[in-house]
Amino acid sequence: MAQHGSFDAIYEPNQTHTIPAFLRMSRPRRTRTPIYFTLGSLLLLLVGWKSTPQLTTKSTIAAKLHLSSTEPSPYAPPSLHHEAESPLLAPETKDDNRTAPPGLHKTNPSFHLLIPASQTNPQLCKTLLSSFVLAYPPPTLINYGKEFDGDGWDKGTHAGKIRGVYNYLNHKDKIADDDLVLIVDGYDVWFQLPPVIMIKRYNALINEANDRLRRRYGTEVRQKQGVEKATEMVPSFSQTIVFGADKICWPNSPTDPACAAVPYSTLPKDVYGPSTDSDPKSFNNRPRYLNSGTIMGPAKDLRAVYEVAVRKVEEEKRGTIGDQFVFAEILGEQEYQREMQRQSSRGTGGRWYEWISNALGGDDSPLSGNQTVKNMTAVPGRRYEFGIGLDYESKMFQTMTHSEGDLEFFAHNDSAIVPEVLEKHSNLKGNPFAMPFDIQMAHGPLWFSSPGNHSLDPKDGILLPHSDKLDDLPDHLDWYDVPLATNLYASTIPSLLHVNGDKSLLESWWPSMWYHPYSRALLRRFIRSTQSRKAAQAAAAGGQTWWDKRGGRGGVWTDNGV
Numbered sequence: 001m002a003q004h005g006s007f008d009a010i011y012e013p014n015q016t017h018t019i020p021a022f023l024r025m026s027r028p029r030r031t032r033t034p035i036y037f038t039l040g041s042l043l044l045l046l047v048g049w050k051s052t053p054q055l056t057t058k059s060t061i062a063a064k065l066h067l068s069s070t071e072p073s074p075y076a077p078p079s080l081h082h083e084a085e086s087p088l089l090a091p092e093t094k095d096d097n098r099t100a101p102p103g104l105h106k107t108n109p110s111f112h113l114l115i116p117a118s119q120t121n122p123q124l125c126k127t128l129l130s131s132f133v134l135a136y137p138p139p140t141l142i143n144y145g146k147e148f149d150g151d152g153w154d155k156g157t158h159a160g161k162i163r164g165v166y167n168y169l170n171h172k173d174k175i176a177d178d179d180l181v182l183i184v185d186g187y188d189v190w191f192q193l194p195p196v197i198m199i200k201r202y203n204a205l206i207n208e209a210n211d212r213l214r215r216r217y218g219t220e221v222r223q224k225q226g227v228e229k230a231t232e233m234v235p236s237f238s239q240t241i242v243f244g245a246d247k248i249c250w251p252n253s254p255t256d257p258a259c260a261a262v263p264y265s266t267l268p269k270d271v272y273g274p275s276t277d278s279d280p281k282s283f284n285n286r287p288r289y290l291n292s293g294t295i296m297g298p299a300k301d302l303r304a305v306y307e308v309a310v311r312k313v314e315e316e317k318r319g320t321i322g323d324q325f326v327f328a329e330i331l332g333e334q335e336y337q338r339e340m341q342r343q344s345s346r347g348t349g350g351r352w353y354e355w356i357s358n359a360l361g362g363d364d365s366p367l368s369g370n371q372t373v374k375n376m377t378a379v380p381g382r383r384y385e386f387g388i389g390l391d392y393e394s395k396m397f398q399t400m401t402h403s404e405g406d407l408e409f410f411a412h413n414d415s416a417i418v419p420e421v422l423e424k425h426s427n428l429k430g431n432p433f434a435m436p437f438d439i440q441m442a443h444g445p446l447w448f449s450s451p452g453n454h455s456l457d458p459k460d461g462i463l464l465p466h467s468d469k470l471d472d473l474p475d476h477l478d479w480y481d482v483p484l485a486t487n488l489y490a491s492t493i494p495s496l497l498h499v500n501g502d503k504s505l506l507e508s509w510w511p512s513m514w515y516h517p518y519s520r521a522l523l524r525r526f527i528r529s530t531q532s533r534k535a536a537q538a539a540a541a542g543g544q545t546w547w548d549k550r551g552g553r554g555g556v557w558t559d560n561g562v
Helices: 038-046 122-133 157-169 195-217 299-314 323-344 348-360 417-424 516-527 533-542
Strands: 111-116 140-142 180-184 189-191 219-223 231-235 241-246 289-298 388-391 397-399 407-411 483-487 496-498
Touching (some): 111 122, 111 157, 122 189, 122 516, 157 323, 180 299, 195 241, 195 323, 195 388, 241 299, 241 397, 289 323, 289 388, 289 397, 299 323, 323 388, 407 417
Parallel strands (some): 241 388, 397 496
Antiparallel strands (some): 189 496, 219 231, 241 289
8 A cells, every 4th residue: 555645635636627715706606616605604703812822932841851853754745835926826717717737637646635514513614724724635525515304313414424425435536546535524523733744643553553463463375466376475454544443332232343343452451540441431441442533544445435334324224323333333344354264263372372361361352252242144255354443542533532531732831731730630651741753843833824825915915915913923833832632641642633522622622722812814824825826836746735626725615516
């Protein structure tokens, strides 16, 4: 599988190039429908927010932790071109609406952001705002404007989410097999870190997971692709898809493979102290179960998973409880079949060792004799292996069900916060405050809202001329200076927060997000981002992450008319 380290955002190689949604308020509807509410809704959300707070000087936490500043960057995005460029849009050509030159072709994989959302509300606007200021790909809303009247508690919206995403993924002229796709829920997800960090962590997680799979399940001889009568030794199983991890298994039955056959978390077995994995209320349980609200993987592999999910919903009627049930069942079936294959291939020594481990309670197999698992009958010829795994340590996706107590918001330059946090979390082991190196090496947090144009020249603001009052931002802001949601027990700062579970957090935690005090200015800067043919050429050649072939940079798109 290709490593996804150089994605740019020209996502639709063969699609008609249209101008951004922000500039199409008065234009007739085109093949791809933009969302016209985006700017107005987001700007309304920002009215009355507090002015930029005074920043404290960087303190001694980093020095105490001996964090290196000379280690090479694990992810080095290509440099951007800062020469003068035509702002927002180049003049339209005589024949079409292109913002990029005719014949521009993208040769490297793309990064797509899909958000199932059938209607708008303030929570969706928060999700969109967080993606804008961090330079995620222009989101595509799935099922936008669609009305549901199906069976089940949700009138079929969750099952409809599966079909909507599947249909969009199957437009191979728009999403190539090797493209990386991120799918998030539309009403409770906030991005915290930029996509360069998300992609780097995806690559690292996949490599680590495949090392574990190779050690546990071994290798096997297979036909070498593209070479007749040639074989090669390959891992028996591999992973390419990452879902969020949850502390509880729901809504599946506790004895279903979805709950009882899935692997244990990679977090330490005592991460929460003596009650780890034995808390009847699940707050001190390690995340182990699939959550369907955040998914990332190559388009080709996601198509295969969604194809099975559609079959379960539409042919087997398994979707009345929701998409969470369906995807958890797919993972449970995969893991059950993996373990059955491993156990059937053991030799005498392996069986004896596992029997001893079961007796002592030390076996790491979820199908050990100490577990109750409902038997699964495999259908001959049916596929059960999909390369699915979970983000157990919340490096990419922080799922919030029963996990809000694991997080604290604080600036990592504030040494005074250490005693307070340690007192509040008395079962913590070690100092959890080291800033991850990938964040240290990234551009500052304010950079991503407009990587191509930081001009203060009023002539560079066609839509929003620069205003000293409305566009006031700090001269310099480091990641150490801003409050970041930090998982103290996993010792990580997640790339995004999935605020499921306690929905009151959607209101009480939103002001804690690092960009909240600067959101108006960041959104205005985002709108003024450079849009030109020169930038499009640079993006295609250099793998930039801030250009969309559907119409430059920015905007929100839907799957209508695809």
